[in-house]
Amino acid sequence: MINTVWLFLMGLGIVISILSGKIALITPTIFSSAEHAIRFCIGLAGLIGFWSGILKIAEVSGVNEIIAKFFQPFMSLLFPSIASHNNILGLISLTITANLLGLGNVATPLGLKTMAELQKINPIPERASDEICTFLALVLGGLSIIPSTLIAVRAQAGSKEAAIILGPVFLTSLVGTLTTLVVNFVSLKLSKYNPKEGTR
Amino acid sequence: MINLLITISQWAIPILLLCILGFGRIKKIHLYEVFIQGVMEGIRTTIKLTPYIMAIFIAVGLFRGSGALDFIAYLAKPVFSLFKISPDLFTLGILKPLSGSAALGITAELLQKYGADSTTGVTASIIQSSSETTLYVLSLYLGSVHIKDSRHSLIMGLTGELIAFMIAIAIGPLVATH
Numbered sequence: 614m615i616n617t618v619w620l621f622l623m624g625l626g627i628v629i630s631i632l633s634g635k636i637a638l639i640t641p642t643i644f645s646s647a648e649h650a651i652r653f654c655i656g657l658a659g660l661i662g663f664w665s666g667i668l669k670i671a672e673v674s675g676v677n678e679i680i681a682k683f684f685q686p687f688m689s690l691l692f693p694s695i696a697s698h699n700n701i702l703g704l705i706s707l708t709i710t711a712n713l714l715g716l717g718n719v720a721t722p723l724g725l726k727t728m729a730e731l732q733k734i735n736p737i738p739e740r741a742s743d744e745i746c747t748f749l750a751l752v753l754g755g756l757s758i759i760p761s762t763l764i765a766v767r768a769q770a771g772s773k774e775a776a777i778i779l780g781p782v783f784l785t786s787l788v789g790t791l792t793t794l795v796v797n798f799v800s801l802k803l804s805k806y807n808p809k810e811g812t813r
Numbered sequence: 814m815i816n817l818l819i820t821i822s823q824w825a826i827p828i829l830l831l832c833i834l835g836f837g838r839i840k841k842i843h844l845y846e847v848f849i850q851g852v853m854e855g856i857r858t859t860i861k862l863t864p865y866i867m868a869i870f871i872a873v874g875l876f877r878g879s880g881a882l883d884f885i886a887y888l889a890k891p892v893f894s895l896f897k898i899s900p901d902l903f904t905l906g907i908l909k910p911l912s913g914s915a916a917l918g919i920t921a922e923l924l925q926k927y928g929a930d931s932t933t934g935v936t937a938s939i940i941q942s943s944s945e946t947t948l949y950v951l952s953l954y955l956g957s958v959h960i961k962d963s964r965h966s967l968i969m970g971l972t973g974e975l976i977a978f979m980i981a982i983a984i985g986p987l988v989a990t991h
Contacts, residue, residue, distance in 0.1 A: 626875030646874030650867035665855025753970035760942035772929030785943035789977035800965035
């Protein structure tokens, strides 16, 4: 599936630039994007490095389990099969909370740590487990209470009511999250009847 | 109310840090050693992620730089004009699942061009912050643990984005007139 999307973006990009006579642009665009990616990763390494260190302390000292207890009613509804893995449930709760509060910088390291822990209990490592799919549904739904970056951008653009979008964003992201959860729920149910599905 | 929310988001991280460190101290953990060990794991994760990030950046760079994005927006223009919706919003909707930073750039441009409190400006704002960057998140999250079979996750994310986009288009004008 991701293969197709990637091929589509690359292929269409190259074909269009040939047709529109921008063929000379292809090589510099590729090189500048590749360089940009490496720069981005260096920044990301700092961010992920720091938060992985802090999260390791949280994991070893059991903070994650306390957080998990706090979110227990909600989590046991979404992740009934891993109800005993409090460390993971705590990490999932933290990731979603970081996203809710618009803390994108923290949400990525948290999400990656959660994925690593979920992968440890994944029976088929090459394939996303049911729990991983549900976690992705929560993240991709993009539920948001405080879109802090956007409010700043709006204020900068001269908005008189920079925060007017708070309510609508919450509503829209709530429906978006319900959508991903429903799609996930239905797909998981369907795959039970057809366990050999392969949608790469 | 708004200030309260923003204060919460500013205080959340420092307080979380204090709690984690304090709790680790109470539990008599070797804070420094454990921190170093965690950082090491984190940096290893990032190195594993680099190829995935590069693949996305190059694809999105080519897709935008070649004019393919503008071309698709041009094809969709008649449909959007029919509903009196700015075609620029379509460009944003296409870019949103691919790259968060590129989409934010477009949103900032639209806010300048149409005004932050205009219908288009408000709609763009809602599109920008009410969904996740599906392709980026998926390749990062799945890539970091080497999962090849993503099952229904891409369809799921894109469906969520599509629904959020349509709601934003529908409620944007209502919010802007207030």
